[in-house]
Amino acid sequence: MTDRSRHLIGLLLGAEEDWPQAFEALLHRVGTVTLNGTEHEFGSRRLTIEPFDLTDPVRVGLVIDRLAYWYYHPREWLKKAALMNGTYLLNSPFTFQSMEKHSAYCAMLRLGLKIPKTVLVPYKNPVDNVRWAYTSAKYNKEFDLDAIAEDLGYPLYMKPFDGGGWRGVSRINDKVDLHSAYDASGEMLMHLQATIDYDKFARALSIGAETMVMDFRPDEPMHNRYAVSHDFLSPSAGHQTVAISRIVNAFFGWEFNSCEMLVKGDSVHPIDYANACPDVAVTSLHYYFPWAISALVKWSVFSLATGRRSSVDLHTERYFEIADDESLDYDAKVDAYLGLADEHFETAKYHEWCAEHLGDFDLRVRDWFAGPDFDRLLRETVTTTYPAHEHDQFLDHFRGLLNQWVVEQG
Ligand SMILES: Nc1ncnc2c1ncn2[C@@H]1O[C@H](COP(=O)(O)OP(=O)(O)O)[C@@H](O)[C@H]1O
Ligand SMILES: [Mg+2]
Numbered sequence: 001m002t003d004r005s006r007h008l009i010g011l012l013l014g015a016e017e018d019w020p021q022a023f024e025a026l027l028h029r030v031g032t033v034t035l036n037g038t039e040h041e042f043g044s045r046r047l048t049i050e051p052f053d054l055t056d057p058v059r060v061g062l063v064i065d066r067l068a069y070w071y072y073h074p075r076e077w078l079k080k081a082a083l084m085n086g087t088y089l090l091n092s093p094f095t096f097q098s099m100e101k102h103s104a105y106c107a108m109l110r111l112g113l114k115i116p117k118t119v120l121v122p123y124k125n126p127v128d129n130v131r132w133a134y135t136s137a138k139y140n141k142e143f144d145l146d147a148i149a150e151d152l153g154y155p156l157y158m159k160p161f162d163g164g165g166w167r168g169v170s171r172i173n174d175k176v177d178l179h180s181a182y183d184a185s186g187e188m189l190m191h192l193q194a195t196i197d198y199d200k201f202a203r204a205l206s207i208g209a210e211t212m213v214m215d216f217r218p219d220e221p222m223h224n225r226y227a228v229s230h231d232f233l234s235p236s237a238g239h240q241t242v243a244i245s246r247i248v249n250a251f252f253g254w255e256f257n258s259c260e261m262l263v264k265g266d267s268v269h270p271i272d273y274a275n276a277c278p279d280v281a282v283t284s285l286h287y288y289f290p291w292a293i294s295a296l297v298k299w300s301v302f303s304l305a306t307g308r309r310s311s312v313d314l315h316t317e318r319y320f321e322i323a324d325d326e327s328l329d330y331d332a333k334v335d336a337y338l339g340l341a342d343e344h345f346e347t348a349k350y351h352e353w354c355a356e357h358l359g360d361f362d363l364r365v366r367d368w369f370a371g372p373d374f375d376r377l378l379r380e381t382v383t384t385t386y387p388a389h390e391h392d393q394f395l396d397h398f399r400g401l402l403n404q405w406v407v408e409q410g
Helices: 018-028 072-085 093-098 101-110 132-139 145-152 175-185 235-252 282-305 316-323 330-345 347-357 361-370 372-385 388-408
Strands: 003-012 033-035 038-046 062-065 088-090 118-121 156-160 170-172 190-194 200-207 210-216 256-264 267-272
Touching: 003 018, 003 282, 018 038, 018 282, 018 361, 018 372, 033 282, 033 347, 038 282, 062 072, 062 282, 072 088, 072 093, 088 282, 101 190, 101 235, 101 316, 118 145, 145 175, 145 190, 156 175, 170 175, 200 235, 200 282, 210 235, 210 282, 235 256, 235 267, 235 316, 235 330, 282 347, 282 361, 282 372, 282 388, 316 330, 330 347, 361 372, 361 388, 372 388
Parallel strands: 003 038, 003 062, 062 088
Antiparallel strands: 033 038, 118 190, 156 170, 156 190, 200 210, 200 256, 256 267
Protein backbone atom coordinates (compact mmCIF):
# COMPACT_ATOMS: atom_id res chain seq x y z
CA MET A 1 0.00 0.00 0.00
CA THR A 2 1.26 3.48 -0.81
CA ASP A 3 1.49 6.14 1.87
CA ARG A 4 -0.29 9.41 1.42
CA SER A 5 0.87 12.79 2.51
CA ARG A 6 -1.38 15.81 2.24
CA HIS A 7 0.22 19.25 2.35
CA LEU A 8 -1.56 22.49 3.01
CA ILE A 9 -0.23 25.87 1.88
CA GLY A 10 -1.42 28.98 3.73
CA LEU A 11 -1.88 32.29 1.93
CA LEU A 12 -1.68 35.47 4.02
CA LEU A 13 -3.27 38.08 1.81
CA GLY A 14 -4.07 41.76 1.68
CA ALA A 15 -6.42 43.24 -0.89
CA GLU A 16 -5.25 41.26 -3.91
CA GLU A 17 -7.39 38.70 -5.75
CA ASP A 18 -5.52 38.15 -9.01
CA TRP A 19 -2.46 36.13 -8.06
CA PRO A 20 -4.13 34.13 -5.26
CA GLN A 21 -6.80 32.88 -7.67
CA ALA A 22 -4.14 32.03 -10.27
CA PHE A 23 -2.09 30.28 -7.58
CA GLU A 24 -5.06 28.23 -6.37
CA ALA A 25 -5.97 27.22 -9.92
CA LEU A 26 -2.42 26.19 -10.82
CA LEU A 27 -1.81 24.37 -7.54
CA HIS A 28 -4.91 22.31 -8.30
CA ARG A 29 -3.28 21.35 -11.61
CA VAL A 30 -0.19 19.91 -9.93
CA GLY A 31 -2.16 16.77 -9.10
CA THR A 32 -0.44 14.01 -7.15
CA VAL A 33 3.32 13.70 -6.90
CA THR A 34 4.73 10.27 -6.04
CA LEU A 35 8.04 10.31 -4.25
CA ASN A 36 9.75 7.20 -2.79
CA GLY A 37 6.44 5.35 -2.58
CA THR A 38 4.55 8.23 -0.97
CA GLU A 39 1.76 10.05 -2.77
CA HIS A 40 1.89 13.76 -2.07
CA GLU A 41 -1.19 15.92 -2.51
CA PHE A 42 -1.39 19.70 -2.20
CA GLY A 43 -4.06 22.15 -1.21
CA SER A 44 -4.19 25.73 -0.07
CA ARG A 45 -6.24 27.90 2.22
CA ARG A 46 -6.45 31.60 2.82
CA LEU A 47 -5.43 32.31 6.39
CA THR A 48 -7.69 34.31 8.66
CA ILE A 49 -6.71 36.63 11.47
CA GLU A 50 -7.91 35.49 14.86
CA PRO A 51 -6.70 34.96 18.41
CA PHE A 52 -4.20 32.15 18.76
CA ASP A 53 -2.66 30.33 21.68
CA LEU A 54 1.10 30.31 21.32
CA THR A 55 1.03 26.54 21.64
CA ASP A 56 -1.73 25.94 19.07
CA PRO A 57 -0.88 23.47 16.33
CA VAL A 58 -0.48 24.90 12.81
CA ARG A 59 -2.13 22.98 10.00
CA VAL A 60 -0.31 24.59 7.09
CA GLY A 61 3.21 23.37 6.29
CA LEU A 62 4.18 26.44 4.28
CA VAL A 63 2.98 30.04 4.20
CA ILE A 64 3.23 32.58 1.41
CA ASP A 65 2.96 35.93 3.10
CA ARG A 66 1.90 39.22 1.53
CA LEU A 67 0.50 40.81 4.67
CA ALA A 68 2.79 40.64 7.69
CA TYR A 69 4.94 43.55 6.55
CA TRP A 70 2.02 45.89 7.26
CA TYR A 71 0.03 44.05 9.86
CA TYR A 72 1.55 42.90 13.12
CA HIS A 73 -0.86 40.24 14.30
CA PRO A 74 -0.14 37.83 11.42
CA ARG A 75 3.53 38.78 11.66
CA GLU A 76 3.67 37.49 15.24
CA TRP A 77 1.69 34.41 14.21
CA LEU A 78 4.33 33.68 11.54
CA LYS A 79 7.08 33.91 14.13
CA LYS A 80 5.24 31.53 16.40
CA ALA A 81 4.70 29.14 13.47
CA ALA A 82 8.39 29.26 12.55
CA LEU A 83 9.66 28.72 16.09
CA MET A 84 7.02 26.40 17.51
CA ASN A 85 5.81 24.45 14.50
CA GLY A 86 8.67 24.46 11.97
CA THR A 87 6.40 26.02 9.35
CA TYR A 88 8.18 26.90 6.10
CA LEU A 89 7.86 30.60 5.34
CA LEU A 90 8.05 32.72 2.21
CA ASN A 91 9.32 34.94 3.94
CA SER A 92 10.47 34.76 7.52
CA PRO A 93 9.73 37.97 9.46
CA PHE A 94 12.84 37.31 11.55
CA THR A 95 15.19 38.23 8.77
CA PHE A 96 13.02 40.87 7.17
CA GLN A 97 12.31 42.90 10.26
CA SER A 98 15.90 43.00 11.37
CA MET A 99 17.36 43.49 7.89
CA GLU A 100 15.79 46.53 6.36
CA LYS A 101 17.48 48.50 3.62
CA HIS A 102 20.29 49.86 5.77
CA SER A 103 21.49 46.50 7.12
CA ALA A 104 21.17 45.01 3.67
CA TYR A 105 23.46 47.73 2.30
CA CYS A 106 26.01 47.02 5.03
CA ALA A 107 25.95 43.27 4.48
CA MET A 108 26.38 43.49 0.72
CA LEU A 109 29.14 46.11 1.08
CA ARG A 110 30.86 43.65 3.39
CA LEU A 111 30.73 41.11 0.54
CA GLY A 112 32.35 43.65 -1.78
CA LEU A 113 29.30 44.30 -3.98
CA LYS A 114 29.09 47.65 -5.74
CA ILE A 115 26.74 49.53 -3.44
CA PRO A 116 26.86 53.28 -4.17
CA LYS A 117 28.53 55.39 -1.48
CA THR A 118 25.96 55.92 1.27
CA VAL A 119 25.94 58.05 4.45
CA LEU A 120 23.40 57.82 7.27
CA VAL A 121 22.67 61.20 8.90
CA PRO A 122 20.98 61.73 12.29
CA TYR A 123 17.27 62.57 12.53
CA LYS A 124 16.32 66.09 11.53
CA ASN A 125 13.75 66.30 14.30
CA PRO A 126 14.46 64.88 17.71
CA VAL A 127 12.37 61.94 18.78
CA ASP A 128 9.55 62.84 21.11
CA ASN A 129 11.04 61.86 24.45
CA VAL A 130 11.63 63.99 27.52
CA ARG A 131 15.19 62.79 27.91
CA TRP A 132 16.11 63.75 24.39
CA ALA A 133 16.90 67.43 25.11
CA TYR A 134 19.63 66.41 27.52
CA THR A 135 21.05 63.66 25.30
CA SER A 136 20.96 65.91 22.28
CA ALA A 137 22.63 68.83 24.01
CA LYS A 138 25.32 66.58 25.37
CA TYR A 139 26.02 64.07 22.60
CA ASN A 140 24.53 65.13 19.28
CA LYS A 141 27.56 66.22 17.35
CA GLU A 142 27.12 69.10 14.93
CA PHE A 143 27.71 68.12 11.34
CA ASP A 144 28.02 69.81 7.97
CA LEU A 145 25.28 68.49 5.71
CA ASP A 146 26.60 70.47 2.74
CA ALA A 147 30.05 68.97 3.05
CA ILE A 148 28.61 65.42 3.07
CA ALA A 149 26.54 66.21 -0.02
CA GLU A 150 29.48 67.76 -1.83
CA ASP A 151 31.59 64.75 -1.06
CA LEU A 152 28.92 62.45 -2.56
CA GLY A 153 28.41 64.86 -5.47
CA TYR A 154 25.19 66.27 -6.95
CA PRO A 155 22.74 64.98 -7.96
CA LEU A 156 22.33 62.58 -5.07
CA TYR A 157 19.48 60.62 -3.50
CA MET A 158 18.00 61.13 -0.06
CA LYS A 159 15.90 58.21 1.14
CA PRO A 160 14.77 56.54 4.36
CA PHE A 161 17.09 53.92 5.87
CA ASP A 162 14.20 51.43 5.90
CA GLY A 163 12.65 52.53 2.61
CA GLY A 164 10.16 50.87 0.35
CA GLY A 165 7.65 51.89 -2.32
CA TRP A 166 9.34 55.25 -3.02
CA ARG A 167 8.26 56.63 0.38
CA GLY A 168 10.29 59.72 1.21
CA VAL A 169 12.72 59.31 -1.72
CA SER A 170 14.04 62.49 -3.35
CA ARG A 171 16.58 63.28 -5.99
CA ILE A 172 18.68 66.18 -4.77
CA ASN A 173 20.09 68.47 -7.44
CA ASP A 174 21.62 71.22 -5.32
CA LYS A 175 22.01 72.80 -1.89
CA VAL A 176 18.47 74.19 -1.89
CA ASP A 177 16.96 70.74 -2.58
CA LEU A 178 19.25 69.27 0.05
CA HIS A 179 18.07 71.49 2.88
CA SER A 180 14.41 71.42 1.97
CA ALA A 181 14.43 67.61 1.74
CA TYR A 182 16.31 67.24 5.01
CA ASP A 183 13.96 69.70 6.76
CA ALA A 184 11.00 67.75 5.42
CA SER A 185 12.42 64.40 6.55
CA GLY A 186 11.26 65.18 10.10
CA GLU A 187 11.29 61.95 12.08
CA MET A 188 12.40 59.74 9.19
CA LEU A 189 15.98 58.55 9.41
CA MET A 190 17.70 59.27 6.10
CA HIS A 191 20.49 58.03 3.91
CA LEU A 192 22.28 60.26 1.45
CA GLN A 193 23.44 58.22 -1.51
CA ALA A 194 25.59 58.90 -4.57
CA THR A 195 23.71 58.67 -7.85
CA ILE A 196 24.44 55.87 -10.28
CA ASP A 197 24.15 57.15 -13.79
CA TYR A 198 22.77 53.94 -15.28
CA ASP A 199 22.04 52.53 -18.73
CA LYS A 200 19.59 49.89 -17.54
CA PHE A 201 17.47 49.37 -14.46
CA ALA A 202 17.32 45.63 -13.79
CA ARG A 203 14.61 44.41 -11.44
CA ALA A 204 14.88 40.76 -10.47
CA LEU A 205 12.07 38.80 -8.93
CA SER A 206 13.24 35.68 -7.09
CA ILE A 207 11.15 32.81 -5.84
CA GLY A 208 13.25 30.15 -4.13
CA ALA A 209 15.78 28.89 -6.66
CA GLU A 210 14.21 30.78 -9.57
CA THR A 211 15.09 34.29 -10.65
CA MET A 212 13.68 36.45 -13.44
CA VAL A 213 15.63 39.58 -14.30
CA MET A 214 13.43 42.17 -15.96
CA ASP A 215 14.03 45.41 -17.81
CA PHE A 216 12.40 47.96 -15.51
CA ARG A 217 11.44 51.50 -16.49
CA PRO A 218 10.66 53.38 -13.27
CA ASP A 219 9.34 56.47 -15.07
CA GLU A 220 6.58 54.63 -16.92
CA PRO A 221 3.07 54.17 -15.50
CA MET A 222 2.59 50.98 -13.44
CA HIS A 223 1.17 48.81 -16.27
CA ASN A 224 4.16 49.58 -18.50
CA ARG A 225 7.15 49.44 -16.16
CA TYR A 226 8.39 46.04 -17.23
CA ALA A 227 9.52 45.91 -20.85
CA VAL A 228 9.35 42.51 -22.49
CA SER A 229 12.98 42.26 -23.56
CA HIS A 230 15.15 39.22 -23.18
CA ASP A 231 18.69 40.34 -23.96
CA PHE A 232 18.77 43.81 -22.51
CA LEU A 233 21.99 43.20 -20.56
CA SER A 234 25.45 42.05 -21.63
CA PRO A 235 26.20 38.39 -20.78
CA SER A 236 28.41 39.50 -17.89
CA ALA A 237 25.87 41.94 -16.43
CA GLY A 238 23.12 39.34 -16.96
CA HIS A 239 25.12 36.76 -15.00
CA GLN A 240 25.85 39.23 -12.20
CA THR A 241 22.22 40.33 -11.82
CA VAL A 242 21.00 36.75 -11.43
CA ALA A 243 23.90 35.90 -9.11
CA ILE A 244 23.48 38.99 -6.90
CA SER A 245 19.73 38.44 -6.52
CA ARG A 246 20.23 34.85 -5.46
CA ILE A 247 23.17 35.70 -3.19
CA VAL A 248 21.16 38.40 -1.39
CA ASN A 249 18.27 36.01 -0.84
CA ALA A 250 20.41 33.09 0.31
CA PHE A 251 22.46 35.33 2.59
CA PHE A 252 19.38 36.63 4.40
CA GLY A 253 17.21 33.53 4.06
CA TRP A 254 14.67 35.32 1.85
CA GLU A 255 12.57 33.17 -0.43
CA PHE A 256 10.33 35.65 -2.23
CA ASN A 257 11.94 38.97 -2.95
CA SER A 258 12.76 41.54 -5.56
CA CYS A 259 16.14 43.12 -6.10
CA GLU A 260 16.74 46.40 -7.90
CA MET A 261 20.07 46.91 -9.63
CA LEU A 262 21.36 49.84 -11.67
CA VAL A 263 23.55 48.68 -14.53
CA LYS A 264 26.19 50.80 -16.22
CA GLY A 265 28.10 48.87 -18.88
CA ASP A 266 29.15 45.65 -17.13
CA SER A 267 28.98 47.18 -13.64
CA VAL A 268 26.01 46.10 -11.54
CA HIS A 269 25.01 48.25 -8.55
CA PRO A 270 22.33 46.89 -6.22
CA ILE A 271 20.34 49.76 -4.62
CA ASP A 272 17.16 48.22 -3.23
CA TYR A 273 16.88 44.57 -2.38
CA ALA A 274 14.91 44.07 0.80
CA ASN A 275 11.34 43.86 -0.48
CA ALA A 276 9.47 41.47 1.76
CA CYS A 277 6.22 41.66 -0.16
CA PRO A 278 7.21 41.99 -3.81
CA ASP A 279 4.52 43.09 -6.20
CA VAL A 280 3.20 40.15 -8.25
CA ALA A 281 0.05 41.77 -9.63
CA VAL A 282 -0.92 40.74 -13.16
CA THR A 283 -1.41 44.42 -13.97
CA SER A 284 2.26 45.15 -13.34
CA LEU A 285 3.96 41.84 -14.21
CA HIS A 286 1.71 41.05 -17.24
CA TYR A 287 3.92 38.87 -19.54
CA TYR A 288 5.96 37.67 -16.53
CA PHE A 289 2.91 36.84 -14.39
CA PRO A 290 2.58 33.18 -15.54
CA TRP A 291 6.25 32.59 -14.78
CA ALA A 292 5.90 34.12 -11.30
CA ILE A 293 2.80 32.18 -10.27
CA SER A 294 4.04 28.87 -11.61
CA ALA A 295 7.39 29.42 -9.85
CA LEU A 296 5.50 30.06 -6.60
CA VAL A 297 3.58 26.81 -7.08
CA LYS A 298 6.64 24.76 -8.04
CA TRP A 299 8.85 26.07 -5.26
CA SER A 300 6.12 25.50 -2.65
CA VAL A 301 5.44 21.98 -3.87
CA PHE A 302 9.14 21.13 -4.07
CA SER A 303 9.79 22.47 -0.54
CA LEU A 304 6.88 20.55 0.97
CA ALA A 305 7.33 17.26 -0.87
CA THR A 306 11.08 17.08 -0.24
CA GLY A 307 10.71 18.15 3.39
CA ARG A 308 12.93 21.20 2.94
CA ARG A 309 13.59 22.88 6.30
CA SER A 310 13.93 26.56 6.92
CA SER A 311 15.98 28.10 9.64
CA VAL A 312 15.89 31.35 11.56
CA ASP A 313 19.71 31.46 11.66
CA LEU A 314 21.92 33.19 9.14
CA HIS A 315 25.29 31.66 8.31
CA THR A 316 27.11 34.84 7.44
CA GLU A 317 30.60 33.58 8.29
CA ARG A 318 30.78 31.38 5.17
CA TYR A 319 30.20 34.43 3.01
CA PHE A 320 32.61 36.57 4.99
CA GLU A 321 35.39 34.00 4.56
CA ILE A 322 35.07 34.45 0.81
CA ALA A 323 34.90 38.24 1.20
CA ASP A 324 38.17 38.17 3.14
CA ASP A 325 40.01 35.93 0.69
CA GLU A 326 42.48 38.28 -0.98
CA SER A 327 43.33 35.81 -3.73
CA LEU A 328 39.86 36.25 -5.23
CA ASP A 329 38.83 39.18 -7.43
CA TYR A 330 35.30 40.56 -7.65
CA ASP A 331 34.08 38.09 -10.32
CA ALA A 332 35.57 35.11 -8.50
CA LYS A 333 33.91 36.21 -5.26
CA VAL A 334 30.54 36.60 -6.93
CA ASP A 335 30.87 33.08 -8.33
CA ALA A 336 31.92 31.70 -4.95
CA TYR A 337 28.96 33.40 -3.22
CA LEU A 338 26.70 32.08 -5.93
CA GLY A 339 27.99 28.59 -5.14
CA LEU A 340 26.84 29.02 -1.52
CA ALA A 341 23.54 30.48 -2.66
CA ASP A 342 22.86 27.60 -5.04
CA GLU A 343 23.72 25.17 -2.27
CA HIS A 344 21.27 26.98 0.02
CA PHE A 345 18.46 26.90 -2.53
CA GLU A 346 19.35 23.38 -3.81
CA THR A 347 19.11 24.95 -7.26
CA ALA A 348 20.28 21.95 -9.28
CA LYS A 349 18.15 19.50 -7.28
CA TYR A 350 15.12 21.78 -7.63
CA HIS A 351 15.36 21.87 -11.44
CA GLU A 352 15.94 18.12 -11.69
CA TRP A 353 13.08 17.46 -9.30
CA CYS A 354 10.68 19.62 -11.30
CA ALA A 355 11.72 17.91 -14.53
CA GLU A 356 11.11 14.50 -12.97
CA HIS A 357 7.95 15.12 -10.96
CA LEU A 358 6.29 18.11 -12.57
CA GLY A 359 7.10 17.15 -16.15
CA ASP A 360 3.91 18.33 -17.83
CA PHE A 361 3.01 21.04 -15.33
CA ASP A 362 4.36 23.78 -17.61
CA LEU A 363 1.95 22.64 -20.34
CA ARG A 364 -0.95 22.75 -17.91
CA VAL A 365 0.11 26.24 -16.89
CA ARG A 366 0.14 27.32 -20.52
CA ASP A 367 -3.29 25.81 -21.15
CA TRP A 368 -4.74 27.54 -18.11
CA PHE A 369 -3.39 30.92 -19.18
CA ALA A 370 -4.71 30.32 -22.70
CA GLY A 371 -8.16 29.37 -21.43
CA PRO A 372 -11.41 31.02 -20.31
CA ASP A 373 -10.77 30.88 -16.54
CA PHE A 374 -7.73 33.09 -16.76
CA ASP A 375 -9.49 35.44 -19.16
CA ARG A 376 -12.32 35.81 -16.64
CA LEU A 377 -9.80 36.57 -13.89
CA LEU A 378 -8.04 39.13 -16.08
CA ARG A 379 -11.33 40.83 -16.91
CA GLU A 380 -12.28 40.94 -13.20
CA THR A 381 -8.89 42.42 -12.29
CA VAL A 382 -9.02 45.06 -15.00
CA THR A 383 -12.57 46.00 -14.02
CA THR A 384 -11.65 46.49 -10.38
CA THR A 385 -8.33 48.27 -11.11
CA TYR A 386 -9.15 50.86 -13.79
CA PRO A 387 -11.97 53.37 -14.44
CA ALA A 388 -14.75 52.18 -16.78
CA HIS A 389 -13.63 54.15 -19.83
CA GLU A 390 -10.21 52.44 -19.70
CA HIS A 391 -11.44 48.83 -19.39
CA ASP A 392 -11.28 47.93 -23.07
CA GLN A 393 -7.90 49.53 -23.58
CA PHE A 394 -6.31 47.71 -20.63
CA LEU A 395 -8.00 44.41 -21.33
CA ASP A 396 -6.55 44.50 -24.87
CA HIS A 397 -3.15 45.56 -23.54
CA PHE A 398 -2.84 42.71 -21.02
CA ARG A 399 -4.45 40.10 -23.28
CA GLY A 400 -1.88 40.99 -25.93
CA LEU A 401 1.06 40.57 -23.56
CA LEU A 402 -0.20 37.34 -22.02
CA ASN A 403 -1.03 35.93 -25.40
CA GLN A 404 2.53 36.67 -26.46
CA TRP A 405 3.70 34.61 -23.47
CA VAL A 406 1.36 31.73 -24.36
CA VAL A 407 2.50 31.71 -28.01
CA GLU A 408 6.18 31.71 -27.00
CA GLN A 409 5.63 28.57 -24.89
CA GLY A 410 5.14 26.69 -28.21
N1 LIG B 1 21.78 55.68 -5.98
C1 LIG B 1 20.84 55.88 -6.91
N2 LIG B 1 21.17 56.22 -8.17
C2 LIG B 1 20.21 56.42 -9.12
N3 LIG B 1 18.89 56.30 -8.88
C3 LIG B 1 18.49 55.97 -7.63
C4 LIG B 1 19.45 55.74 -6.58
N4 LIG B 1 18.77 55.43 -5.47
C5 LIG B 1 17.47 55.47 -5.79
N5 LIG B 1 17.28 55.80 -7.10
C6 LIG B 1 15.98 55.96 -7.78
O1 LIG B 1 14.99 56.15 -6.80
C7 LIG B 1 14.07 55.06 -6.80
C8 LIG B 1 13.64 54.73 -5.38
O2 LIG B 1 14.79 54.36 -4.61
P1 LIG B 1 14.83 52.96 -3.86
O3 LIG B 1 16.13 52.84 -3.16
O4 LIG B 1 14.48 51.89 -4.81
O5 LIG B 1 13.69 53.19 -2.78
P2 LIG B 1 12.37 52.33 -2.40
O6 LIG B 1 12.84 51.34 -1.41
O7 LIG B 1 11.43 53.32 -1.83
O8 LIG B 1 11.89 51.67 -3.68
C9 LIG B 1 14.80 53.94 -7.51
O9 LIG B 1 13.91 53.06 -8.11
C10 LIG B 1 15.63 54.70 -8.54
O10 LIG B 1 14.82 55.06 -9.66
MG1 LIG C 1 12.92 50.53 -5.01
